[in-house]
Amino acid sequence: MTSVIANEAKAGNGKKDKEPTSDRSRSENRLALKLVALPLALMLLVTAFPMLRALYLSLFTYSLTAPDDRKFIGIDNYVTALTDGLFWRDTLVTVIIMIVTVAFELVIGFAFAMVMHKVIFARGVIRTSILIPYGVITVVSGFAWQFAFSNTNGFVNDWLPFIGTDFNWFAERNSSLIAIMASEIWKTTPFMSLLLLAGLAQVSEDMLEAAKVDGATWWQRLYKVILPNMRAAIMVAVLFRALDAYRIFDNIFVMTAGANGTESISFLTYRQVIEQFQLGIGSALSVLLFLSVLVVAFIIVKLFKVNLADARQEG
Amino acid sequence: MTRRPARRTSRSTRATVGLAAAALSMSVLAACGGGGGKPTLNWYINPDGQDTLNALAKSCSTDDYTIKIQLLPSSATDQRTQLARRLAAKDTSTDLMSLDPVFVPEFANANWLLPFEGELADQVLDDDVLKGAGETVTWEDKVVAAPQWANTQVLWYRKSLAQAAGLDMTQPVTWDQVIDAAADNDGTVGVQANKYEAYVVWINSLIQGAGGNILDPKTVEDGRDAKVTIDSKAGEDAAAVIEKLAKSGATQPDFTTSNEGTSLGRMFPESGAGEFMTNWTFVYKNYEGLIGKPGGPKDEAELGDLGFARYPQTVQGEESKPPIGGIDIGVGAYSKHPELAQQAAVCVTSAQAQTDLAVNEGLMPSRQSVYGSDELKEAYPAELLTLWSESVDSGGPRPKSAFYSQVSSAIQSRWHSPTSVGPSTPARSAAFLEAVLSGKALL
Incomplete structure (x- = not known):
């Protein structure tokens, strides 16, 4: 299609x-x-x-509740943010979330894409059911997973063999992050598989058949033919998802509200502007967020050596 | 061939857009409403005591205006951000609003509240208003809101537990005595020590009870330039109380995440001696409604074992400063009907309104005279009414700063967990608070 x-x-x-x-x-x-x-x-x-x-x-010290005290301070807000331990802690959390979720989504998403591509029977039903999580609003997904991981009425503790039934996932940082990332992965893997499906569809059947005739095994065809030919699509999928994941907000807001060091950069920015009314430092943080998204995009583009124009034209 | 259908589409699109625009402008006009008729005043309330507030809105509506209730979210943070967003955008439809006392300085400093002047100011803040409640509505010598009801904390306890400990509750008691009495007699001490506003309420009262303040009251209205005075003898005394409780055997299992609700169930436990608990005024009606039910007293006799006393002293011999809460009514600075809104504010904070709120909803009056009314005397024990009105009268406000939410968050970040509080906590929190106020640290 x-x-x-x-x-x-x-x-x-x-x-x-x-x-x-x-x-x-x-x-x-x-x-x-x-x-x-x-x-x-x-x-x-x-x-x-x-x-x-x-x-x-971002160049002012400016609180919504003290409009008369607004003062130009140059780049002081940026200095404050970049020298604050909290900023770097939150950046680290954000990067961890981004790398882990995108890695999982790529693998699972690719498997789903293969299923959607190859499936012969009940095509519409299978494709639709794979895509359902993507149609769920992130906040709803956040609540659903929060209940699932809850130690009072959730089922995750009962299902996992090595976890006690009263284990509180939201009591400390690592387990909270696992819960947050589970929700994020569940919710956005379908998007990833949709992008990868587009790439799969572009791999020419002739090439695959030629490889088959030459005696290539299934793995060889995957590694030598399919993956290289859809590199551009993978690249686009990873780029889109990485940038999305870097701006993660909803799941954290719903599941932990940033408690126990689970705050992302977006959440930190939100708190400064919306909760603390500090428009100056908040704006500086959002500019930094924007810049770091650019950096992430740049790194991914350089790392995968992909020409974005290729991604659109290839076929 | 491709162009013709395109043009047709554009024409029909134009028609659709036109219709949509017309519909939109009509609905906007309708929303502005009232068109020449009786003006509507919007009153943003928080969900406490809705029934009585709805009745008040009706009874305070006159031939000149109708008061319409608008409900705010239940969390205090959400209430504050929603009102602030409206007012920052100069919303003309925010006429009256129910404000937590700590929001008043923030809103007043941003010029979002229309001050009451002249006769109205005298009416809103006369001699009948209890001092602790009255202090929350002034900003830069102006009356910027009208106290509607006042909340305060007292020490709730089991008389049998105090008796076993040999504590004379007719005299003021100290935190030291309370903690020791509970620890030595199989009892516990209930406080609010989760990382949230009520923990700051506790810390603030402990510090004020030792004669100190988080911020110097003389410079507190200077916002970012306020002098931080938490690193003082009073701060250390406060930290010592928290440290003592944390290390005593009297803490409750959920001490570090405790809130107003968590310790209610430990007053009348299945087994054990019960507790001492500092908590707001709602506690009395709560237990009265739970007689014979889980979490409540077994019978009337056991309810009689529920004692109440003045908030404990931080330092022996120095009068305690009970926390102050409640609701003040502010009038939006951008209201289209400021005079009418102020009239309405006077009506919804009148003695009669306060009586209704106290009797129906358990929200205590901010006016002395209302405590003496027959309706209240019927609903509550006389000594409890006296204790509450005295507590509100002598209570201490939290720092009246336009940066209060930052002050509160900064304190929470350095004083939580309560198990980590020690002699160095006041100094550490002072340094951090100064950095936050001067914009040199992120919260």
């Missing part, structure tokens, strides 16, 4: 190249510009403005 869409898009591009400057296409272009202008202005208003505003506010 995805490949069909990709082909159509390609065909569309091709057509545009073929008829360069007829009157009709020029007026179409003008119309397109006019049509785009208003949405573009709106986009700038709703995205660029808040971003610039946050950048501006």
